Amino acid sequence: MWDKAPEQSSSGRNQKPRARGRGRLLSYREAIREGLLQAMEQDRRVFLFGEGIDDPAGVFGTTAGLQQRFGAGRVFDTPICENTLTGIAIGSSLAGLRPVLIHMRTDFLLMSMDQLANHAAKWKYMFGGATPLPMVVRAVIGGGWGSAAQHSQPLQAIFAHIPGLKVVMPACAYDAKGLLLSGIAEQSPVLFIDHRWLYDEKDAVPAAAYRIPLGKAHVVRKGSRLSLICVSFMRKLALQAAAELAKEGIDVEVIDVRTIKPLDMVTINRSVGKTGRALVLDFGYSFCGITAEIAARISRDVFGSLKAPVYRIGLPDTPTPASPVLEKCFYPGPDAITDTIRRIMRGQKRVGKHR
Amino acid sequence: MTRLPFPVTLARKIYTSMVRIRSFEERICRLYSQQEMRCPVHLSTGQEAIAAGTLIQLRRQDYVVSTHRNHGHLIAKGAALKSMFAEMYGRQTGCSRGKGGSMHMSFPQAGIAGTSAIVAGGLPIAVGLAWGSVLQKNRRISAVFFGDGAVDEGTFYESLNFASLKKLPVVFVCENNFYATNSPQKARQTNPRIHEIARFFRIPGTCIDGNDVVAVYTAAAGAIERCRKGAGPSLIEARTFRWKTHVGVESDLEKGFRRQEEVALWFRRCPVKRFERYLLSRGMVSQQWIDTVRESVDKEISRAVEFARNSPYPRPETESTDV
Numbered sequence: 082m083w084d085k086a087p088e089q090s091s092s093g094r095n096q097k098p099r100a101r102g103r104g105r106l107l108s109y110r111e112a113i114r115e116g117l118l119q120a121m122e123q124d125r126r127v128f129l130f131g132e133g134i135d136d137p138a139g140v141f142g143t144t145a146g147l148q149q150r151f152g153a154g155r156v157f158d159t160p161i162c163e164n165t166l167t168g169i170a171i172g173s174s175l176a177g178l179r180p181v182l183i184h185m186r187t188d189f190l191l192m193s194m195d196q197l198a199n200h201a202a203k204w205k206y207m208f209g210g211a212t213p214l215p216m217v218v219r220a221v222i223g224g225g226w227g228s229a230a231q232h233s234q235p236l237q238a239i240f241a242h243i244p245g246l247k248v249v250m251p252a253c254a255y256d257a258k259g260l261l262l263s264g265i266a267e268q269s270p271v272l273f274i275d276h277r278w279l280y281d282e283k284d285a286v287p288a289a290a291y292r293i294p295l296g297k298a299h300v301v302r303k304g305s306r307l308s309l310i311c312v313s314f315m316r317k318l319a320l321q322a323a324a325e326l327a328k329e330g331i332d333v334e335v336i337d338v339r340t341i342k343p344l345d346m347v348t349i350n351r352s353v354g355k356t357g358r359a360l361v362l363d364f365g366y367s368f369c370g371i372t373a374e375i376a377a378r379i380s381r382d383v384f385g386s387l388k389a390p391v392y393r394i395g396l397p398d399t400p401t402p403a404s405p406v407l408e409k410c411f412y413p414g415p416d417a418i419t420d421t422i423r424r425i426m427r428g429q430k431r432v433g434k435h436r
Numbered sequence: 437m438t439r440l441p442f443p444v445t446l447a448r449k450i451y452t453s454m455v456r457i458r459s460f461e462e463r464i465c466r467l468y469s470q471q472e473m474r475c476p477v478h479l480s481t482g483q484e485a486i487a488a489g490t491l492i493q494l495r496r497q498d499y500v501v502s503t504h505r506n507h508g509h510l511i512a513k514g515a516a517l518k519s520m521f522a523e524m525y526g527r528q529t530g531c532s533r534g535k536g537g538s539m540h541m542s543f544p545q546a547g548i549a550g551t552s553a554i555v556a557g558g559l560p561i562a563v564g565l566a567w568g569s570v571l572q573k574n575r576r577i578s579a580v581f582f583g584d585g586a587v588d589e590g591t592f593y594e595s596l597n598f599a600s601l602k603k604l605p606v607v608f609v610c611e612n613n614f615y616a617t618n619s620p621q622k623a624r625q626t627n628p629r630i631h632e633i634a635r636f637f638r639i640p641g642t643c644i645d646g647n648d649v650v651a652v653y654t655a656a657a658g659a660i661e662r663c664r665k666g667a668g669p670s671l672i673e674a675r676t677f678r679w680k681t682h683v684g685v686e687s688d689l690e691k692g693f694r695r696q697e698e699v700a701l702w703f704r705r706c707p708v709k710r711f712e713r714y715l716l717s718r719g720m721v722s723q724q725w726i727d728t729v730r731e732s733v734d735k736e737i738s739r740a741v742e743f744a745r746n747s748p749y750p751r752p753e754t755e756s757t758d759v
């Protein structure tokens with residue numbers, strides 16, 4: 082019951098998963114686990130640690146069985162001391178290892194902020210690039226079921242704000258595995274943020290190890306009238322909304338940014354240059370958020386092509402409430418997206434108060 | 437159990453407090469599958485003696501800060517059961533107006549300053565409350581409850597240090613149930629004797645059987661007296677065991693996370709049953725009195741649930757208030 086997403090009014094039907102190319106159908110959860118497993122098989126320097134990662138529940142199943150497979154030296158439970166664990170990741174990386182530090186919730190990363198922001202993010206730069214600092218910090222976002230204020234914060238913008246941290250947010254199984262393997266192979270700190278409402282989503286995933294370069298957005302659906310640019314879980318809603326709008330003849334292009342830092346503005350600008358309209362979606366706070374960054378850049382870079390202001394949908398500027406009726410107001414559903422797009426297409430001035 | 441350090445009238449109050457906590461959470465277990473309490477619940481079943489034995493001795497204006505596992509502390513300190521249930525049912529009449537759920541309940545009118553679901557998050561806040569009362573000379577003391585997991589965090593040590601340095605009226609109560617989620621204490625700490633840490637900070641530290649409410653009462657009485665005298669903080673390590681899963685209403689035994697012997701041992705040490713037997717065997721209460729208490733508590737809880745269910749949900753626009 083801990084894993085349930087709040088109910089959403091779904092006007093868009095679920096996309097049926099289809100195995101494309103040479104992959105098997107694998108869930109997002111299994112893809113993350115496979116990525117971790119293959120990284121450890123490929124490189125003896127990789128190790129995993131974090132609170133409760135050896136628990137039978139295995140971080141929502143993503144670390145299940147890995148300790149049995151690789152031993153307690155390379156996969157282990159830790160004391161509850163996030164800041165220190167982050168420093169230990171830094172130190173072990175400097176000593177030649179490739180740590181992957183795993184947190185069940187992104188909220189706990191706030192405890193790590195000193196080592197993350199003052200140390201991990203700076204170490205390479207402030208010593209003139211003297212040493213690389215490969216390390217991955219993985220954390221989970223997504224609330225629901227009254228997770229409330231301290232167990233549901235999507236903090237990607239905070240991390241992206243800090244120079245020296247890369248931030249990766251996969252929204253499908255294929256991307257999760259490929260981006261995780263890339264992140265682990267990087268030479269500087271990477272935050273990998275997965276979304277728990279996506280764990281059971283299936284996608285075609287090749288059995289072999291593969292890497293998806295950081296900083297490459299993905300055009301998930303081609304369209305001509307409006308660019309729907311999305312982060313993490315919002316991709317799922319975006320595709321539902323696009324399918325719904327297609328029935329009304331509104332042909333929407335969907336772009337999953339996949340990594341919010343580095344950010345692939347080339348792909349985004351090319352799309353908006355073509356469609357002339359953009360709606361940016363983030364499963365994060367709008368205020369000072371990722372959507373603001375993307376919208377500002379679009380408005381500068383392809384100003385001449387814009388037929389409408391750039392709009393955004395994200396989370397409101399409040400902590401997460403517990404009551405189901407309040408949660409429903411807090412999390413945007415597919416209807417918010419379709420409504421907003423219809424208004425943009427009609428050229429309406431008032432598109433919505435948070436947009 | 438030792439000789440009763442308190443009068444029979446107080447013993448009865450303490451017993452009633454424990455029964456209220458136990459019954460409150462048993463009711464949650466019974467109703468949770470209806471999916472009307474749509475929030476994670478961390479039950480303190482099996483740990484009731486620590487809350488009851490400590491908080492019965494605080495004044496209403498004294499402070500308490502608690503954790504994700506907070507129901508017992510709230511009840512023992514005097515929160516209204518109906519507003520707690522209403523909070524879990526996500527209603528406007530909840531003590532946090534539906535914003536917090538089970539993990540985030542406060543009741544300032546009874547000194548319950550708040551509860552943090554961030555491990556060790558409440559410790560420095562309790563120290564700050566004590567600092568506030570010293571500076572304002574209002575004689576309030578501050579009790580903070582935390583698990584063995586909090587001892588892993590740096591702020592635990594920093595809080596002890598500051599409280600000791602400024603001789604603040606804080607009672608640190610560690611509910612050592614030997615697990616943080618499913619991570620055993622020995623996988624996280626080399627020295628299982630948490631109370632020994634206090635000594636380094638020149639704070640008296642005691643270790644007690646947390647399922648023996650008389651022992652809890654005695655240890656807490658000493659710590660509270662020190663606070664009232666201005667002699668500074670104390671730490672109590674109360675050893676106990678939680679009967680339910682870390683979160684939710686199931687049992688770890690059924691889930692295969694605990695050994696049968698371990699669980700059976702702690703069931704035998706049930707703090708409520710123990711105190712009940714103790715009082716009965718000494719003729720301090722009659723079986724009839726016990727039955728009456730249980731019955732009236734049961735009714736009180738039914739009324740509280742009824743109240744919660746009949747309460748309105750918060751208006752949607754309140755999502756953006758109180759920021």
Ligand SMILES: Cc1ncc(C[n+]2csc(CCOP(=O)(O)OP(=O)(O)O)c2C)c(N)n1
Nearest residue numbers: 189505553554555583584585586615616617
């Ligand atoms: C800073 C932080 N890290 C991790 C967690 C996840 N978490 C929630 S409760 C818990 C275990 C707490 O154990 P303990 O302090 O012993 O309290 P208990 O649950 O046993 O009462 C953990 C690790 C958290 N809430 N906060």
Ligand SMILES: [Mg+2]
Nearest residue numbers: 583584615616
């Ligand atoms: Mg514990």
